[in-house]
Amino acid sequence: MLRVTAPERRYVITFGCPDRTGIIARISGFLAEHGGWIVEAAYHTDPDTGWFFTRQVVRADSLPFDADGLRARFGEVAADLSADSSWQVSDTGERRRVVILVSKAGHCLYDLLGRVASGELDVDIAAVIGNHDSLADITRAHGIPFHHVPFPADGKTEAFEHVRKLVAEHDPHAVVLARFMQILPADLCREWAGRAINIHHSFLPSFIGAKPYHQAHTRGVKLVGATCHYVTADLDAGPIIEQDVIRVDHGDSVEDMVRKGRDIEKVTLARGLRWHLENRVLVHGNRTVVF
Amino acid sequence: MLRVTAPERRYVITFGCPDRTGIIARISGFLAEHGGWIVEAAYHTDPDTGWFFTRQVVRADSLPFDADGLRARFGEVAADLSADSSWQVSDTGERRRVVILVSKAGHCLYDLLGRVASGELDVDIAAVIGNHDSLADITRAHGIPFHHVPFPADGKTEAFEHVRKLVAEHDPHAVVLARFMQILPADLCREWAGRAINIHHSFLPSFIGAKPYHQAHTRGVKLVGATCHYVTADLDAGPIIEQDVIRVDHGDSVEDMVRKGRDIEKVTLARGLRWHLENRVLVHGNRTVVF
Amino acid sequence: MLRVTAPERRYVITFGCPDRTGIIARISGFLAEHGGWIVEAAYHTDPDTGWFFTRQVVRADSLPFDADGLRARFGEVAADLSADSSWQVSDTGERRRVVILVSKAGHCLYDLLGRVASGELDVDIAAVIGNHDSLADITRAHGIPFHHVPFPADGKTEAFEHVRKLVAEHDPHAVVLARFMQILPADLCREWAGRAINIHHSFLPSFIGAKPYHQAHTRGVKLVGATCHYVTADLDAGPIIEQDVIRVDHGDSVEDMVRKGRDIEKVTLARGLRWHLENRVLVHGNRTVVF
Amino acid sequence: MLRVTAPERRYVITFGCPDRTGIIARISGFLAEHGGWIVEAAYHTDPDTGWFFTRQVVRADSLPFDADGLRARFGEVAADLSADSSWQVSDTGERRRVVILVSKAGHCLYDLLGRVASGELDVDIAAVIGNHDSLADITRAHGIPFHHVPFPADGKTEAFEHVRKLVAEHDPHAVVLARFMQILPADLCREWAGRAINIHHSFLPSFIGAKPYHQAHTRGVKLVGATCHYVTADLDAGPIIEQDVIRVDHGDSVEDMVRKGRDIEKVTLARGLRWHLENRVLVHGNRTVVF
Structure with missing residues (x-):
């Protein structure tokens, strides 16, 4: 465009x-x-x-x-x-392929789809895989295949194996966990090492794990943030590619923090993904050099 | 959601x-x-x-x-x-109606559609009107009517009259100029006074008018910005609702500035629109009070 | 002025x-x-x-x-x-009195002295107390008494008692720990409750305790920050008044982070102190309302 | 330190x-x-x-x-x-010499003096020259010569000649206009070309000239800024080295904007000066490359 x-x-x-x-x-x-x-x-x-x-x-x-x-x-x-x-x-003549994993929250996916559709992010989204199907329609409206892989409590191993195979079919340059709420097993972390990119909804290392905005609200912080990082077997501890923050105040409920934080999550993920796909990110131990 | x-x-x-x-x-x-x-x-x-x-x-x-x-x-x-x-x-029991005017650039429209689809922005987009039809498909994929109103050089008056009627049918709480590249005639500014919201792609009052990123690049500024403001008959001079900026450097071409600036344009517009629809913005002369 | x-x-x-x-x-x-x-x-x-x-x-x-x-x-x-x-x-007719505690690092003290001297912060600095005397001269050049209270490893209790008495003489509206590197004993936390303001050189709750910039460098974060908070008996866990951050990258050594972080520390402390002295900060459990 | x-x-x-x-x-x-x-x-x-x-x-x-x-x-x-x-x-073995020009407003001078005193900015401030003498005492308290050169309305040419000679004695690497409120004559711009650094109290090119915070207040902007730039014969139009902004809102009077803006002015000037002295700034036409 x-x-x-x-x-x-x-x-x-x-x-x-x-x-x-x-x-x-x-x-x-x-x-x-x-x-x-x-x-x-x-x-x-x-x-x-x-x-x-x-x-x-x-x-x-x-x-x-x-x-x-x-x-x-x-x-x-x-x-x-x-x-x-x-x-x-x-x-750069080899077109970049990306597979996106999602759950129910759509803001990061909507954002990435919009960037691709408007020509700003010049990549192929080979597939979107969701453990829920609520984002199937919008994905398909963009002409992109959506795979619904349910994650029942007693069938996560099989579900991850299914995801693994779907991803492997496309051999993507990046596997983006766009608010995918499942914790990857260690073998997938290894298989996708250096290619699996997560967006965590806090300014790491603050508020690791579940419900970071609730943790942030309880602690009374004055800024909330987001962290785009490579996935490793240590939860939310992989090399950080990019981070950003937005101001909140006492008037913001947890829901307000969630809403404000989304704007930071989506731009932070988009920046980190772009840099990764342009081969700007070199990993050195648990840190990154971003050229 | x-x-x-x-x-x-x-x-x-x-x-x-x-x-x-x-x-x-x-x-x-x-x-x-x-x-x-x-x-x-x-x-x-x-x-x-x-x-x-x-x-x-x-x-x-x-x-x-x-x-x-x-x-x-x-x-x-x-x-x-x-x-x-x-x-x-x-x-607040009266649902907010919004009409969006667009041209070719889709980033602000994609962003607003995503916010509405994910339940974050709880409004009805009654219609999208474009002087080009390149954004028709995505609009309709969201179940929203798209009206293509061409703006030929010798038929702008008729085109604006057409837009005026389409907007009037919905009596919207906000008319959003989401990178609509036509300058509104004075009578439309009056008819939509206090409801027409524009996103200008510079930190006003710097770089009024056309091609602000080119102007910014030429001047060598170290930040580029966006301004969400009410439309008045004075070009880019109406009351400012919200502004934000993002850092650029000597390595950024005009195209890079355009790309970085888009992320600021879309969040600045979304914030300004939300505040307007929540009746948080009071106009006082050419300034705003944002509660 | x-x-x-x-x-x-x-x-x-x-x-x-x-x-x-x-x-x-x-x-x-x-x-x-x-x-x-x-x-x-x-x-x-x-x-x-x-x-x-x-x-x-x-x-x-x-x-x-x-x-x-x-x-x-x-x-x-x-x-x-x-x-x-x-x-x-x-x-507001009662002039605000402040006592400042320092160690060797002078950037926060220099900043506060400059704000008072230029009339921007309209308060009386009643005294500065240092566990080292390196900041005595500049303090006295501003016409403010400086008390040197050494903190020998085996005499901290007596030293704190000395500080307590010096502070008590002025009954200040705020006791500012301007990079004072000693941990307050619980009884002083109680005596100064709601008046003792600390600046911690990280974006809390990340990097509690010693050498936060070293911790930040090791973790590879892309922003470093500072937190102004009320002192409580829990180390670095009191109610947060204000926080801010600044961008760093892979090219920044620990020393660079220290230097960049100082600019954030001093403005964050100055803002928090001003709000406290203007009675803008209400404490509610472990959170603050900042009006 | x-x-x-x-x-x-x-x-x-x-x-x-x-x-x-x-x-x-x-x-x-x-x-x-x-x-x-x-x-x-x-x-x-x-x-x-x-x-x-x-x-x-x-x-x-x-x-x-x-x-x-x-x-x-x-x-x-x-x-x-x-x-x-x-x-x-x-x-880098040749120690950098700086001459600072001031008027009445002290915040930038206090800040630079503090940075030098604390060892953060490792330069010699050879002299401070003021068209008022209100900053003489603090300058001398730091052991730095202060020259008072009055600028009577009918004697500006002589005053500038006096300043020129005082500066020339030190042949400094940088002449810093730290809120020096006099407009340099063209011949001094030439003599100090590439060495004279100004801090302008707006986000240029917005609000060129006098009273930029008043202009900003009148226009109702939502951010105020500062610009560090090389001085040229065109007022406030020289190559920009660094800029930054801070958020303001409808509750901020002109005086509040002045106060908030000062924090941005002083850090923006300090960053620009450091980069200049480290030979990080290359001028290219009216733009800068900052390595």
């Missing part, structure tokens, strides 16, 4: 290695040697761990090889620099 | 008069005399103009008469206190 | 009682009967506890009696309405 | 040139060749003008030459890349 011309195809290199002299020269020298036109470059050194991080964006048409070719050649550079195994070359 | 029990029916009294001793006693005495249970009360005195404002919310079931009865009796109080003619008694 | 004319003298009534019909009429009727000119009035009802709160500001020259006279007469209203014992009539 | 060990000495290279392939490789190759250890590196390309910008921070002890030596050798790289004439090598 907004964008009238397709963005140029680009390769995105992300990379972490022990810090030392000459890393930038090595990487940029390699790219320059092949004519690579760098359009974005960001660096970070963590003085505590002595680890170096970078994200480089190169115009695809400036290099004489495709993404696989770049990957093969860059492997040598990565090896020379003792990069950790998470280094990547991704290709 | 969220709310499981209907909120109690309430009467909302809004009121402005010259400040003097005893106003609160007069109003609250009147209400107490009839058993009125006040659940919200807000006051403001403007020292510059010596004007007093109040908004009182009373439980309907605590009074022995209906809204018309309250209105008739309160008229005496208003007259005694020399209230200006804009005083009101509104009834 | 800024203010060229003294503000008018005013009486501030604060008040909490069980909610019922007619409270506002009773209070405003009482004031109107004596000619009281209300310049500010705020109300709040807590639906969870059924408790009603108000703050009323009345021009002193509009009433035919002084603060003691108002207090005596208002006592009857308070009794009629079953007000809790914390109701107050305060007189 | 806070910082127990001195930061390592570093060289900071800032640089702008036409964008093309191989710039990063050229710069980082040059540094790597001499053993340069890059501790911070930032890049930006402006797609509108095709201009490339970078800031590189190198450990001084990793290079076999001093700042002059680096400057001499880097000149070749700069010439090869057709850098514009503003490229710089600065040395």
